[in-house]
Amino acid sequence: MSAAAVARTAALRAARRPSTWGLAALGLVPAAIAAIAGAAGGVASSAEALAIMVIAPLFVVALVAATAGDGYAQRTVVYWFVRPMARTSPWCSETSRATQRSPPR
């Protein structure tokens, strides 16, 4: 339930950011090129196909990373942090890296 709440919130936030739509437009450029090439009777090159297959998933990753990155940078991730839910491993590693230093001698 908690993970779903995080995912839903991340999606809502991403959808309301103008940058998301800019990124989406950029992500669709290779597909658009392929579609135009196909309509013109040409065959999409393997590079274009690869771009579609790679860039589309990367776009999703970028969306999530942007939201998560914001959370880290502005520390808003703390609102999730104090809820009874599993912590993401990057957050755990960040926390332990930042807090497990030895005391000064």
Next chain:
Amino acid sequence: MSAPVVECVGLSKWYGPVLGLREVHLRIGPGITGLLGPNGAGKSTLLKCMTGELSPSRGEVRVLGRAVPDPDVYRRLGYAPEIEVFFEELTAREFVTALARAAGMGPDEAASKSEAVLKKVGLESAMDRRLATYSKGMRQRTKLAQAIVHDPEVVLLDEPMTGLDPLARAQMVELIQELGKQGRTVVVSSHILEEVEQMTREIVVLYHGQLLAQGELHAIRALIDRHPHHVAVECAAPRALAEALAAQPYVAALRFSGDRWLQIETRDPDACYGALPRIAKEKGVTIASLTSPDDNLAAVFRYLTMGARGGQA
């Protein structure tokens, strides 16, 4: 104190070579506790250790009898951090509802509780506006709302008064006092003495990462026996009153200020307070007001930090 709700045992925290907290031993029970200290004293670090956001370099923090971080503790703990930012793209309703869902509530319960708590903190008319448009005062209220939406037993509030105007400040004090009256354990940090004084008499004083004092304000004041306690008496005939008081063993010094004020320095405030009405009656003096400037947190804080600096302040 019975079993403490929040307990720090030998808690130390370093940020690289910088000392955040040093050997803090602390037990906090139900009710409101003011966490007091100047900027950089370690208040936020202590609260972050209590929430499990930071791991102690040494020592341990236990909340509700369990070491943090612990999901069971988080079901019963609310935290308002000092940061001013939220998920700015959301409305307050969406923000608080999402965090209520994350706390384990079902969709309907989360929605109704969020609405109720946002109304309670005075955001009824603005709860459907994006957080990005919120003023500082509204942000503080939203932070409080998300901290209490899941009805926690322990509420940790980091500088909840920052940026509030006097009216909003008074409302926030009222809200926090209500939480205390409900039997919750509320820890409120502030570097402004008057703020804490308005909310509670139970204080924890931090200075340069060290715990200087903990307890009831008056009791802490009494511990500082090298500083006489000051009592200010307003009456029509302060000289007549002073004449009778001069012979009392608990009076260290007497001063007049203006025509109506007598300042008494005493090393036994209880005896002084006990005897004053009787002496006034005997002398036929009507006391218009009786105040103790030393019961102000500012005085306690000044004395304590002077001690910590070796009396150099």
